[in-house]
Amino acid sequence: MSVFIKATRSGWYPEFLKPVVDSVLANPTYKQILDIGTGPGTLPQMLIAKNLAVQITGIDTSKNMIEVARKSVSHKNVFFKHQQENESLPFEKQQFDVVTFCSVLFLLDDNTKSMLMNEALRVLKPEGKIIVLTPSGEKAILSALFEVWRYRFSVNNFTFLIWKLATTRGARKWKRKKWLENFTLNNELKYTVSLTFNNNATVEIISK
Numbered sequence: 001m002s003v004f005i006k007a008t009r010s011g012w013y014p015e016f017l018k019p020v021v022d023s024v025l026a027n028p029t030y031k032q033i034l035d036i037g038t039g040p041g042t043l044p045q046m047l048i049a050k051n052l053a054v055q056i057t058g059i060d061t062s063k064n065m066i067e068v069a070r071k072s073v074s075h076k077n078v079f080f081k082h083q084q085e086n087e088s089l090p091f092e093k094q095q096f097d098v099v100t101f102c103s104v105l106f107l108l109d110d111n112t113k114s115m116l117m118n119e120a121l122r123v124l125k126p127e128g129k130i131i132v133l134t135p136s137g138e139k140a141i142l143s144a145l146f147e148v149w150r151y152r153f154s155v156n157n158f159t160f161l162i163w164k165l166a167t168t169r170g171a172r173k174w175k176r177k178k179w180l181e182n183f184t185l186n187n188e189l190k191y192t193v194s195l196t197f198n199n200n201a202t203v204e205i206i207s208k
Helices: 003-008 013-025 042-050 063-072 110-123 141-150 159-177 179-186
Strands: 032-036 055-060 078-082 096-102 124-135 190-196 201-207
Touching: 003 159, 013 042, 013 096, 013 124, 013 201, 032 042, 032 110, 042 055, 042 063, 042 078, 055 063, 063 078, 096 110, 110 124, 110 179, 124 159, 141 159, 159 179, 179 190, 179 201
Parallel strands: 032 055, 032 096, 055 078, 096 124
Antiparallel strands: 124 201, 190 201
16 A cells, blocks of 8 residues: 555545535535545545535546545545546536645646646636645644644554655745746636645635
């Protein structure tokens, strides 16, 4: 089992995703959800556990992750699809109420980010929103040694320190460049940002 899979099965990872779950489900009219970079399907699993009425599609460029997701989440309203890299999303215009990116965009080059954001806007309904969850890089890496105890115990909680080690540099670069904020300004979109997960993550929300 990979370290990433172990992380998603830890006590801390659901807390990392919880602000996204809360934001998606805050509006009861939101029924069609697209999760880009779904990995093993943890976000769809959390969403369907909270609201059986939503329909969630998770896509990922990793066939292995899609296989894991399909085994982990079995529900008639949850669908997983393999997505080819650098290709348009296989969905109609204005199909989804919410599009989510959890710990995805900050890892990509600018061209791929732009392509995915433009595609997300294409498939987003006029009153919908895009939610981008990213590690914040706000705290020292070693702070993970003290913070990990606040989360539900799991033998996989050691992955919290690995996550901090792996993401802090990229997260700080993401924050410094303000890529998403600049994208929204250039495209005349609405933008908000907030710190979450005990200041270890940021949630950026974009709407038309």
